Amino acid sequence: METKQSAEAKWSHGKTIPVRNVQALASDAAELTEEAIKRYIRPASTIDDVVAHSDHSIPIIDLARLLDSQTYRLEAARLKSACEEWGFFQVQNHGIPDTVLENMRNNMEHFFKLPLDEKNRFAQLPGDLQGYGHAFVESENQTLDWCDRLYLVTQPPHDREMRPWPTTPATFRESIESYSCELMRVTGSLMGIIAGNLGVDLDRDTYTSQALRMSYYPACLVAPDKVLGISPHSDICVLTLVWELNLVEGLQIKRQNAWVPVKPHPKALVVNVGDFLEILTNGKYQSIEHRVTINPHKERMSISAFHLPKLDMSVGPLSGILAGGELKKYKTLRVDEVAKVVFSSKLDGKKTKEYAMLGSE
Ligand SMILES: O=C(O)CCC(=O)C(=O)O
Numbered sequence: 001m002e003t004k005q006s007a008e009a010k011w012s013h014g015k016t017i018p019v020r021n022v023q024a025l026a027s028d029a030a031e032l033t034e035e036a037i038k039r040y041i042r043p044a045s046t047i048d049d050v051v052a053h054s055d056h057s058i059p060i061i062d063l064a065r066l067l068d069s070q071t072y073r074l075e076a077a078r079l080k081s082a083c084e085e086w087g088f089f090q091v092q093n094h095g096i097p098d099t100v101l102e103n104m105r106n107n108m109e110h111f112f113k114l115p116l117d118e119k120n121r122f123a124q125l126p127g128d129l130q131g132y133g134h135a136f137v138e139s140e141n142q143t144l145d146w147c148d149r150l151y152l153v154t155q156p157p158h159d160r161e162m163r164p165w166p167t168t169p170a171t172f173r174e175s176i177e178s179y180s181c182e183l184m185r186v187t188g189s190l191m192g193i194i195a196g197n198l199g200v201d202l203d204r205d206t207y208t209s210q211a212l213r214m215s216y217y218p219a220c221l222v223a224p225d226k227v228l229g230i231s232p233h234s235d236i237c238v239l240t241l242v243w244e245l246n247l248v249e250g251l252q253i254k255r256q257n258a259w260v261p262v263k264p265h266p267k268a269l270v271v272n273v274g275d276f277l278e279i280l281t282n283g284k285y286q287s288i289e290h291r292v293t294i295n296p297h298k299e300r301m302s303i304s305a306f307h308l309p310k311l312d313m314s315v316g317p318l319s320g321i322l323a324g325g326e327l328k329k330y331k332t333l334r335v336d337e338v339a340k341v342v343f344s345s346k347l348d349g350k351k352t353k354e355y356a357m358l359g360s361e
């Protein structure tokens with residue numbers, strides 16, 4: 001069994017400069033002028049808000065059909081095309097019990113409504129990303145994300161550091177545990193079928209680390225179009241599962257130079273290809289840039305579950321993918337090394353790809 005210290009050291013990948021709590025700022029109506037929130041206002045030159053027509057919507061994949069021998073073939077082909085053509089899809093009939101989702105939603109809503117002092121009992125400590133706070137702040141001058149987060153390493157259990165796991169509300173830890181296990185199950189099923197579609201053996205260790213990022217995006221009446229909840233980025237992981245738990249729109253994905261809104265689905269999770277799956281597949285499946293916009297009147301809440309390879313693994317294009325003589329496009333890199341670089345800097349497009357592409361130095 002690993003010692004707590006080594007688990008902490010492994011997972012303290014990256015650092016961030018502490019910044020002001022956004023929920024507290026947003027709730028202080030007197031302060032809400034553009035001047036007061038200028039650190040969050042995007043420079044006009046970076047605003048490229050071409051939004052695609054709403055008839056472009058991401059595919060919906062049915063997990064029950066994937067797991068039924070009668071319907072498997074057709075649904076697996078739909079999953080293959082979703083991974084190749086979109087990099088994003090929604091998964092319905094995922095089999096997560098309603099009670100698990102309701103408990104998680106109630107506890108998360110309760111937690112984010114607590115007074116700041118209470119939430120700060122579980123704040124990030126200097127040099128660590130776990131806990132309540134922020135991430136990806138590398139300079140005092142960068143535009144900040146309009147969002148607060150609770151970030152926790154959840155799997156494998158021996159990598160957990162319990163200090164930042166909230167004990168208020170009293171059942172929060174329990175609900176995180178159940179939610180985390182359910183998402184591991186869904187991820188395992190999806191990755192099994194993804195491996196089958198690719199015709200490769202995929203070691204379970206390539207997706208058995210999990211971290212949850214619970215995000216709270218306050219409403220912003222004063223300049224909703226000038227702030228972003230999360231800047232454009234791709235996810236540094238194999239597969240992300242996002243639950244848009246209060247069904248407020250905001251997530252958008254970049255497709256053919258326009259932003260496509262992802263409409264929250266009351267019964268589905270959003271799934272996206274991460275940077276490590278792009279590397280493993282030698283670019284057959286691409287991780288897609290996405291961002292979150294802010295609503296003038298409604299707060300938004302989501303939980304992103306990132307599934308990564310074991311941190312001490314090295315990841316590169318799979319030999320099964322290269323077997324046909326395809327040229328290797330990505331380097332083979334240690335997961336924790338990539339994480340350290342990407343997590344210590346501002347989110348900005350496809351950082352991992354820049355770092356991992358062969359010939360990119
Ligand atoms: O809030 C969301 O819908 C997605 C957030 C996200 O992209 C992330 O946590 O990486």
Ligand SMILES: [Fe+2]
Binds near residue numbers: 234235304
């Ligand atoms: Fe993301």
